[in-house]
Amino acid sequence: MEQKQLTEPQKVLIRDNWQIVSQDQIHHGTVLFTRLFELEPDLVFLFQYNSSHFSNVQECLGSVEFTEHxxxxxxxIDAAVNSVDSLSSLEEYLTGLGRKHRATGVRVESFKTVGESLLFALETGLGELFTEEAREAWSLLYATVVSAMSCGWYREPQGD
Ligand code: HEM
Known part of the structure; x- marks a missing residue:
């Protein structure tokens, strides 16, 4: 993946932060998506289960299917944190994941807002532990993940 490499101290920060946040993934993930829907409310309509979409954000956030998402x-994110030493091993999977998201109608630009919402959730969950250095490290990790996912918008599937 063609992104700036994470330094060893940045990797340590990410792992330390995640050890705390990953203890309650659904809670912190809900903070992330609550923020995302505040910033881009129309994204909620992309989540359709049994061919019907939610009429509002609360209905979406309270559903079993969305909790699964x-x-x-x-x-x-857990996989990315566990692979900070070898992020390129996830590249193919992430490109495929991007392709699936393109098919759901989400624009690649919205993943910038997802990134802001992730930083918001980390800051909310970690308080003072989420230092400026930690923010920088997570921004870099997220940019690497999104860069691989965004190939799913621009690159045709290979070999399938
Ligand atoms: C703009 C934000 C996003 C939207 C609108 C969105 C939308 C969707 C939709 C509609 C599905 C199919 C239904 C489902 O499985 O629940 C889906 C699946 C999925 N999403 Fe997202 N998503 C977003 C962000 C993300 C992010 C940031 C990640 C991870 C980095 C992610 C990971 C996944 C995974 C792993 C699946 C299952 C794919 C599969 O079936 O193989 N999504 N997403």
Whole structure:
């Protein structure tokens, strides 16, 4: 992945932060998506289960299916944190994941807002532990993940 490499101290910060946040992934993931829907409310309509979409954010956030999506998102972040030493191993998976998101109608630009919402959730969950250095490290990790996902918008599937 063509991003600036994370330094060893940045990796330590990410792992230390995540050890705390990952203890309650659904809670912190809910903070993330609550923020995301505040910033881009129309994203809620992209989540359709059984062919119908939610009529409002509260209905979405309270649903079992959406809670499952939060779990999926946190699992991907968990995988990225566990692979900070070898993020390129996730590249193919993330490109495929981007392609699936493109098919749901989400614009790649909205992932910038997801990034802001992730930083918001980390700051809310970690308080003073979320230092300026930690923010920088997470921004870099997230940028790497989104860079791989965004190939799913621009690159045709290979070999399938
Ligand atoms: C703009 C924000 C996002 C929107 C609108 C969105 C929307 C969706 C939708 C509609 C689905 C299919 C239904 C479902 O499985 O619940 C989905 C699946 C999924 N999403 Fe997202 N998503 C967003 C962000 C993310 C992020 C940031 C990640 C992880 C980094 C992620 C990870 C996943 C995964 C792992 C799946 C399951 C894919 C599969 O079935 O193989 N999503 N997403």
């Amino acid at each position: 939060i779990r999926k998102v946190m699992t991907v």
